[in-house]
Amino acid sequence: MGELKGIYALWYREVKVFTRERSRVISSIINPLLWFFIIGGGLGASVSFGSINYQTFIYPGILIQTALFSSIFFGVYIVWDKKIDFMKEVLVAPMNRTSIFVGKILGGSTDTLIQIIILLTIGVVFIATGVMSGINFNFFTIFVTIVFLYVTTVGLVSIGLILGSQMESPEGFQLIISFVIFPMFFLSGALFPINNLPSWLAPFILANPVTYAVDGVRGVLIGFSRFSLVYDFLIICIFSIIMILIGTYAFKKMKI
Amino acid sequence: MINIENLTKKFEKITAVDNINLQIKEGEIFGLLGPNGAGKTTTLLMLTTLKPPTSGTATINNFDIIKQPDMVRKSIGIVFQDPSSDEILTGYENLKLHGWLYDMPDDLREQRIIEVLDLVDLTNRKDDLVKKYSGGMRRRLELARGLMHHPKVLFLDEPTLGLDPQSREYIWKYIEKLSKEKNITIILTTHYMDEADKLCDRLAIIDSGKIVVIGSPKKLKKDLGGDIIRIKAEKLNIDALKKLTYVKNITNCDGEFCLTVEDANLNLQEILGIIGKVDSVEIRTPTLDDVFLHYTGRGIRESSSEGGWAEKAMHMRSK
Structure with missing residues (x-):
């Protein structure tokens, strides 16, 4: 009971802070829309895959991109929590570290989920108004998309928390953007199909768990995928479970 | 506890x-x-x-x-x-x-x-x-x-x-x-x-x-054994002063001399007599600064490496 209340406290703090900072919510939505209109619109003018327009094609990729950036940033942010003493206030409470980790994951994944739901709503409006076409929105596809993205987000927040818990100062932030976030994004097939990859590139893409999240969501929303939905889902579940286990361990070992 | x-x-x-x-x-x-x-x-x-x-x-x-x-x-x-x-x-x-x-x-x-x-x-x-x-x-x-x-x-x-x-x-x-x-x-x-x-x-x-x-x-403070007389002077005949039983300690504080003296009010005259010409004299009851100085041989100083609490508060993230 006590642990649950503590987890709830951490979740409450993250979500309250996130929703109170309107500018953060808005900027987290603007960036994906820029991708959609400028990259999607620009390339879409001359690129399409069969009957699928490029803009439509990258919409699922942009959903994942949002989840990827926002989750990992969130996790790595605890390095800042450690620098100010809020982390100590939490660590000195009679709560175990696993609960703290769980509370953080729930908080971070809820923040990301809020952004995803806003983007999905915008997507539905785009379809209804004809800005975008070829996306199959219904109760089932939206539900599966949210489940896919949520599971992926949990694993990604864990990666962020693992990195953040091992970092001493926020200076390493740039390295994480360059060596973790961008490679995971570019190697995920968010921006291009993964059916006919050059042989040197294929292993990298297939080793990236985010690839399967993109493939699954794209399969559900626009019927364009390489693997089956179940296979994609299985991989991201395994990915997230492994990250949670490593993260729990990293939190137990975390020094302040 | x-x-x-x-x-x-x-x-x-x-x-x-x-x-x-x-x-x-x-x-x-x-x-x-x-x-x-x-x-x-x-x-x-x-x-x-x-x-x-x-x-x-x-x-x-x-x-x-x-x-x-x-x-x-x-x-x-x-x-x-x-x-x-x-x-x-x-x-x-x-x-x-x-x-x-x-x-x-x-x-x-x-x-x-x-x-x-x-x-x-x-x-x-x-x-x-x-x-x-x-x-x-x-x-x-x-x-x-x-x-x-x-x-x-x-x-x-x-x-x-x-x-x-x-x-x-x-x-x-x-x-x-x-x-x-x-x-x-x-x-x-x-x-x-x-x-x-x-x-x-x-x-x-x-x-x-x-x-x-x-x-x-x-x-x-009491253990120091007296009041503090702070003297600014060109030089001090430390050996002569040390012979006085009521002078408990002589230290250098920021280029001036600090004497720990029992019943300083009564003994000031004699001390000044020994020292001769002085630029300034101050008598005060001891503070913890003097205690610190006595036990560590130096004054407590604020180092600049640590910022103030309020200043750090300003740098707090706005997440």
Whole structure:
């Protein structure tokens, strides 16, 4: 009971802070829309895959991109929590570290989920108004998309928390953007199909768990995928479970 | 209430806390006094289970900090040196969060929030975001938070660092009130001599990780054996002065001479006679600064490496 209340406290703090900072919510939505209109619109003018327009094609990729950036940033942010003493206030409470980790994951994944739901709503409006076409929105596809993205987000927040818990100062932030976030994004097939990859590139893409999240969501929303939905889902579940286990361990070992 | 045995913390090359032994009684306000980097905060972090000691241990409220960290954490409250409230939340929300983290029943939590807000005079600001608080108000909020779960022991790490004189007076008033009304054992670290002098029942002077001396401020000052005569002069005939039995000690303070003299008012004439021409003379009762100087051979100085608390509050993230 006590642990649950503590987890709830951490979740409450993250979500309250996130929703109170309107500018953060808005900027987290603007960036994906820029991708959609400028990259999607620009390339879409001359690129399409069969009957699928490029803009439509990258919409699922942009959903994942949002989840990827926002989750990992969130996790790595605890390095800042450690620098100010809020982390100590939490660590000195009679709560175990696993609960703290769980509370953080729930908080971070809820923040990301809020952004995803806003983007999905915008997507539905785009379809209804004809800005975008070829996306199959219904109760089932939206539900599966949210489940896919949520599971992926949990694993990604864990990666962020693992990195953040091992970092001493926020200076390493740039390295994480360059060596973790961008490679995971570019190697995920968010921006291009993964059916006919050059042989040197294929292993990298297939080793990236985010690839399967993109493939699954794209399969559900626009019927364009390489693997089956179940296979994609299985991989991201395994990915997230492994990250949670490593993260729990990293939190137990975390020094302040 | 607290029993520290051979507590030691080594970092790669330096020994931050060197074999500290200390007993602190229930209801006491105990001060750890020393310059920045003396090992005060490290000691506090070990006692609050946030850093493991290299060797030695301590018990708090009869619980061992290494073997029973959870029980220790339930027995203590702490106000950290750096701001640790969330500035995007209101004062009230920060306290509510704390109640949840300590698994307090809902009605008790709400009742305590009212109680502690009243204690630190923040009731009418409770629904303002913490980022709108002044440095002193934040400290008071954190003090309130540290008390909410009625800890047996309250740790205060530099409670008035970087605060303006008026806020310092306020904080001191609350600390004294707490100690009297709630009988909480309070351990505070400080490098302010006046703060230690005013608040502490007993204090330990710490220098380079070691306890140099322990005692009540009154006793420590009395032990010096007299008043301080500060003399500015070209030169001093130290050998002749040392022959006087009532001259207890002669030290160099900032290029002037400080003499510890028994019955200084009566003996000043003779001392001046020996010295001859002086530029200025000042007689005063000893302060903890003199005690510190006596035991460590140097004055306590604020190092510039550590920023003020309020200043850090300004740099707090706006997440």
